[in-house]
Amino acid sequence: MDGAPPPPSPAGLSAYVAVSQALGLALLAATGAWLGRYRGGVGWHSPLQLNAHPLCMVLAMVFLQGDALLVCVFRHEAKRSKALHGLLHGLALLMALVGIIAVFESHRAKGIPDMYSLHSWCGMATFVLYLLQWFLGCGFFLFPGASFSLRGWYKPHHIFFGITLFILSITSCLLGITEMLLFKISDSYSHFVPEGILANTLGVLLVAFGLVVGYVLTREEWRRPPLAEELALSMDFKTLTEGESPGGGSQ
Amino acid sequence: MDGAPPPPSPAGLSAYVAVSQALGLALLAATGAWLGRYRGGVGWHSPLQLNAHPLCMVLAMVFLQGDALLVCVFRHEAKRSKALHGLLHGLALLMALVGIIAVFESHRAKGIPDMYSLHSWCGMATFVLYLLQWFLGCGFFLFPGASFSLRGWYKPHHIFFGITLFILSITSCLLGITEMLLFKISDSYSHFVPEGILANTLGVLLVAFGLVVGYVLTREEWRRPPLAEELALSMDFKTLTEGESPGGGSQ
Numbered sequence: 001m002d003g004a005p006p007p008p009s010p011a012g013l014s015a016y017v018a019v020s021q022a023l024g025l026a027l028l029a030a031t032g033a034w035l036g037r038y039r040g041g042v043g044w045h046s047p048l049q050l051n052a053h054p055l056c057m058v059l060a061m062v063f064l065q066g067d068a069l070l071v072c073v074f075r076h077e078a079k080r081s082k083a084l085h086g087l088l089h090g091l092a093l094l095m096a097l098v099g100i101i102a103v104f105e106s107h108r109a110k111g112i113p114d115m116y117s118l119h120s121w122c123g124m125a126t127f128v129l130y131l132l133q134w135f136l137g138c139g140f141f142l143f144p145g146a147s148f149s150l151r152g153w154y155k156p157h158h159i160f161f162g163i164t165l166f167i168l169s170i171t172s173c174l175l176g177i178t179e180m181l182l183f184k185i186s187d188s189y190s191h192f193v194p195e196g197i198l199a200n201t202l203g204v205l206l207v208a209f210g211l212v213v214g215y216v217l218t219r220e221e222w223r224r225p226p227l228a229e230e231l232a233l234s235m236d237f238k239t240l241t242e243g244e245s246p247g248g249g250s251q
Numbered sequence: 252m253d254g255a256p257p258p259p260s261p262a263g264l265s266a267y268v269a270v271s272q273a274l275g276l277a278l279l280a281a282t283g284a285w286l287g288r289y290r291g292g293v294g295w296h297s298p299l300q301l302n303a304h305p306l307c308m309v310l311a312m313v314f315l316q317g318d319a320l321l322v323c324v325f326r327h328e329a330k331r332s333k334a335l336h337g338l339l340h341g342l343a344l345l346m347a348l349v350g351i352i353a354v355f356e357s358h359r360a361k362g363i364p365d366m367y368s369l370h371s372w373c374g375m376a377t378f379v380l381y382l383l384q385w386f387l388g389c390g391f392f393l394f395p396g397a398s399f400s401l402r403g404w405y406k407p408h409h410i411f412f413g414i415t416l417f418i419l420s421i422t423s424c425l426l427g428i429t430e431m432l433l434f435k436i437s438d439s440y441s442h443f444v445p446e447g448i449l450a451n452t453l454g455v456l457l458v459a460f461g462l463v464v465g466y467v468l469t470r471e472e473w474r475r476p477p478l479a480e481e482l483a484l485s486m487d488f489k490t491l492t493e494g495e496s497p498g499g500g501s502q
Contacts, residue, residue, distance in 0.1 A: 118429050118450070119429060160470075164462060171425060171458075174369060174425075178368070182433040191367075207422075
């Protein structure tokens with residue numbers, strides 16, 4: 001069944017995905033330019049360790065997470081689509097973990113308290129829920145234990161919380177940008193200095209990336225139709241439940 | 252046709268809407284408590300005019316806008332639903348305008364430059380797009396000039412950008428909270444002072460309100476089925492287009 005050719009992608013979808021990737025690369029470049037040109041670059045076990053935090057979080061929780069969601073709209077075979085979705089989310093999780101370690105170690109080295117700001121509250125809540133979503137996603141879809149009816153119940157929740165966590169990740173990044181600017185250039189920010197304009201532009205790029213990815217994911221006509229193997233599964237499920245319902249006592 | 256009883260609301264919807272309203276009232280109370288207890292209250296043509304900005308924006312662009320979106324899921328007759336949707340958005344627009352005037356006048360009085368921060372960029376972009384969405388919504392759905400096919404094409408875009416603008420509004424509020432805290436209590440914020448915890452909690456309430464409203468709006472089974480008058484219109488439209496298509500030259 002895996003050998004069946006996937007249905008063609010709808011017209012226009014590729015153009016929107018291309019725009020999203022251009023925005024994604026632009027926002028990574030803007031992050032690099034900001035940290036490299038104005039914040040001294042990125043380091044580890046040095047005063048520059050804090051800068052590893054925004055770099056890792058933007059790359060992991062925005063770019064990689066966004067692409068992991070986009071994969072679901074493309075017309076691959078189910079197995080390849082699932083594998084790529086899991087791989088990108090796995091990479092995002094690891095890189096986000098490095099980013100979180102960077103900020104905690106950097107705070108400890110400088111004697112700065114943790115978890116007092118709205119950015120840290122939103123960011124940590126997003127990461128913990130992302131971890132939970134990751135484990136639930138693996139539990140329901142990767143391991144063979146979950147029943148078809150459980151998977152069917154969970155799937156729309158997985159999609160809703162997947163998009164929600166992506167939005168929350170972008171929001172946390174915007175809060176982090178504002179926090180960093182007000183810590184570092186509070187005196188000159190209001191004079192439209194280049195660093196402020198660059199970091200604000202990074203914020204706008206993050207919003208634009210989220211907007212395009214969100215549009216692609218939620219456009220009704222672009223939803224991926226059920227694949228051959230999913231249809232076969234749902235037929236099996238229908239047969240099973242219809243077979244069970246007259247007895248009705250086994251559940 | 253207006254006299255026909257609306258279909259019943261699905262089970263569970265009312266509970267979620269009740270939770271959203273409790274969260275909405277809680278976030279308004281938290282905003283009032285923050286401004287009243289820690290920021291000296293709200294005024295006009297006084298040093299307290301700046302505080303009118305967060306009060307108006309949270310009330311208008313989060314609470315009223317969120318409720319204007321929720322109205323669309325409820326099972327009213329089409330005319331009542333449309334009127335309430337328009338009324339709440341109209342109130343939100345007016346109140347947001349007052350909030351924007353408050354911040355510009357307050358900046359002018361204190362000699363603070365406008366529009367340099369990421370909060371101001373996101374907030375102003377959100378308001379301008381909200382205004383555009385408002386005019387487009389009126390143009391397509393309120394005035395009788397738009398054809399049924401144009402309305403059918405625009406509706407999913409109106410819904411997507413409606414939810415997007417609601418999310419952007421919440422994001423802008425979170426950026427505003429972070430900005431205000433770092434301007435006012437940057438020295439004590441990291442010591443977990445009550446004002447910081449209260450304002451962070453307001454941020455969490457804003458996210459929770461957005462989450463519940465977003466869940467209600469996007470849950471597949473809770474989508475409002477087409478109303479009798481909408482079905483009649485689409486039947487008319489079908490008859491019209493099927494009647495027109497053989498000729499085909501009139502457009």
